[in-house]
Amino acid sequence: MFGNFIYFIVVLLIYATYQPAQDAEIHLPETLLMFSGLLLAFVLIVWFRFHRIEKRLFRAPFHRIDHQFTTTLTRLSILAILLFAVDIYLLDLGALFSDFALFNAFPTLEAILFLGLFILYLSIIWMMAHRVYRQLYAASVSRRSYVVSNISFAVPVLLPWLILSTVADLIHLLPYQPARQFLTTTEGEILYFLAFLFAVAILGPLLIQKFWRCKPLHQGIERHRIERLCRKAGLQYADILYWPIFDGRMITAGVMGLVKRFRYILVTEALLAYLKPEEIEAVIAHEIGHIKRYHLLFYLFFFVGYMLISYATFDLIVYGLIYLEPLYSIVGNAGFDQAAVTSVVLSMLIIIIFLVYFRFIFGYFMRNFERQADTYVYRLFESARPLISTFEKITLTSGQPPEKPNWHHYSISERVGYLKKCEADRSWIGRHDRKVKRSVALYGVGILLMGLVSYHLNFGEAGRRLNAQLVEKVILREIQKGRQDPGLYRMLGDYYYSREDYAKTAAAYEKSLDLAPGSPEVLNNLAWLYATAENADFRKPQRALELARKAADLSKSPHILDTLAEAYYVNDQLAEAAATAAGALQMADENRPYYEEQLEKFQKAMSGGKALH
Numbered sequence: 001m002f003g004n005f006i007y008f009i010v011v012l013l014i015y016a017t018y019q020p021a022q023d024a025e026i027h028l029p030e031t032l033l034m035f036s037g038l039l040l041a042f043v044l045i046v047w048f049r050f051h052r053i054e055k056r057l058f059r060a061p062f063h064r065i066d067h068q069f070t071t072t073l074t075r076l077s078i079l080a081i082l083l084f085a086v087d088i089y090l091l092d093l094g095a096l097f098s099d100f101a102l103f104n105a106f107p108t109l110e111a112i113l114f115l116g117l118f119i120l121y122l123s124i125i126w127m128m129a130h131r132v133y134r135q136l137y138a139a140s141v142s143r144r145s146y147v148v149s150n151i152s153f154a155v156p157v158l159l160p161w162l163i164l165s166t167v168a169d170l171i172h173l174l175p176y177q178p179a180r181q182f183l184t185t186t187e188g189e190i191l192y193f194l195a196f197l198f199a200v201a202i203l204g205p206l207l208i209q210k211f212w213r214c215k216p217l218h219q220g221i222e223r224h225r226i227e228r229l230c231r232k233a234g235l236q237y238a239d240i241l242y243w244p245i246f247d248g249r250m251i252t253a254g255v256m257g258l259v260k261r262f263r264y265i266l267v268t269e270a271l272l273a274y275l276k277p278e279e280i281e282a283v284i285a286h287e288i289g290h291i292k293r294y295h296l297l298f299y300l301f302f303f304v305g306y307m308l309i310s311y312a313t314f315d316l317i318v319y320g321l322i323y324l325e326p327l328y329s330i331v332g333n334a335g336f337d338q339a340a341v342t343s344v345v346l347s348m349l350i351i352i353i354f355l356v357y358f359r360f361i362f363g364y365f366m367r368n369f370e371r372q373a374d375t376y377v378y379r380l381f382e383s384a385r386p387l388i389s390t391f392e393k394i395t396l397t398s399g400q401p402p403e404k405p406n407w408h409h410y411s412i413s414e415r416v417g418y419l420k421k422c423e424a425d426r427s428w429i430g431r432h433d434r435k436v437k438r439s440v441a442l443y444g445v446g447i448l449l450m451g452l453v454s455y456h457l458n459f460g461e462a463g464r465r466l467n468a469q470l471v472e473k474v475i476l477r478e479i480q481k482g483r484q485d486p487g488l489y490r491m492l493g494d495y496y497y498s499r500e501d502y503a504k505t506a507a508a509y510e511k512s513l514d515l516a517p518g519s520p521e522v523l524n525n526l527a528w529l530y531a532t533a534e535n536a537d538f539r540k541p542q543r544a545l546e547l548a549r550k551a552a553d554l555s556k557s558p559h560i561l562d563t564l565a566e567a568y569y570v571n572d573q574l575a576e577a578a579a580t581a582a583g584a585l586q587m588a589d590e591n592r593p594y595y596e597e598q599l600e601k602f603q604k605a606m607s608g609g610k611a612l613h
Helices: 002-017 028-056 062-090 093-097 101-105 107-137 143-173 177-183 186-211 221-233 269-274 277-292 295-322 325-334 338-375 385-398 412-424 427-458 461-480 486-498 502-515 520-532 541-554 558-570 574-587 592-608
Strands: 239-242 253-256 264-267
Touching (some): 002 062, 002 143, 002 338, 028 093, 028 107, 062 093, 186 295, 264 277, 269 277, 269 385, 277 338, 277 385, 338 412, 385 412, 541 558, 558 574
Parallel strands (some): 239 264
């Protein structure tokens, strides 16, 4: 079931990273026909795969059927992700809702709609898997409960995104401009994400337990024993709840919540019915171990670590895509839309980074945290044999082999084997604790380094140079396509000026003026270059004055008048320079100290009788 977490996040990434083609044309009948045909084909594939497994039930060894069943679930779930990607990338279903004012105002609603489509695909898989599931594992859970339990267990992983996106939509609708502007900055995005991540981490358990329809465990012997054990361990909590997952027929327990006011201990009816009192206490001791070893807090910082890695790698990914010249030429020659292909490649790379991070790094810590929680039993009891017998009962009741691997847990055989080693030699407990500490320390160092990389890429000089080169590459590529856009040449001139490459700056601005002679900003920028260039070879006082006058005729902005004043100044027309500077100062609402210094400079030059140039 934990795999469903990853499926939902991957789908969310597919949706969030897609950029539709600018010239996309949607033909509603054809799109709906293709969508319906793909959906029907998906249903038939799912039915065929599980029907084939059902025919082999009791004709092949259990472990083979079990492996085939779980593998089929995984493969069909991946097929559902691919089908969702086809809906987004090829059918461009999002374009069908582009004219809906409600979705434009609340983009989160459209995202929820498409996530619901993916839930439909998974529900088809679970509905058709239920019959095999019941026969294979002798489970009495109903079809409805099987589907609903799978959905309800996985969907809460989207809760942080849902709250973040909804609140962001509301902020963008508010008339308060500073809040909207703050959210568009990198700093604003980071602070906004961190604030809500911690808020959801604290309040999330309250919402999740209601979403799961949990109810307080009734007063009785079982509850009293759990309460007594929690007092012994010094664990504070809000409540002990029934966990109705799979109609409560799964032997399991859980704990969630960083703070005691919103911390809940979850138990299923099967756990209370099939386990002995000492076994129930051993399971609860395991869950207490997660709290006492701060595993839940680490998971929170683990998501922060992923955010740092995302920020550190995103610019590098984009930068690499821009420089893939052969790819773009192949794409263009093949007739594919460049923007759509770029979006697909970007999405795939982001998803790969996510999968590697969560499947291997997060999975490593989850497995070792589970083992550490297992060994925490020794803090409360002399022996872990009740926990060992619990694992054996889970093996018998689940019908799954104890050697079955798991990406987020060690197999039951491995867990039992390690506990038996601890029974014989308690030093194994300390060894594992030290292993976890070393791993956490190494992870912390790695995240710190990634944080430094992220800072330099987003705020440091290296990032500015990288972004500047990226801008140059994009502009030159558009120009090479034959686009005669004066705005492109203006941006290119601005870039070259920032690098003090005055020859290329002048050439770019002159080309922009050839295409659009009446651009006051380009006239102003080129005039400033010719009037103030540090290299005397690029000083052209008369040309600067000519350009500055044209710019001032088109726009009376303070910065344009300041350029005109500077042009008068370098042409020894000091009275005109001072008068124009006074006009610029009078109009200026911002940066007034600069304009005051300019006026003072021109007035001093008049007193001295000549310009200082």
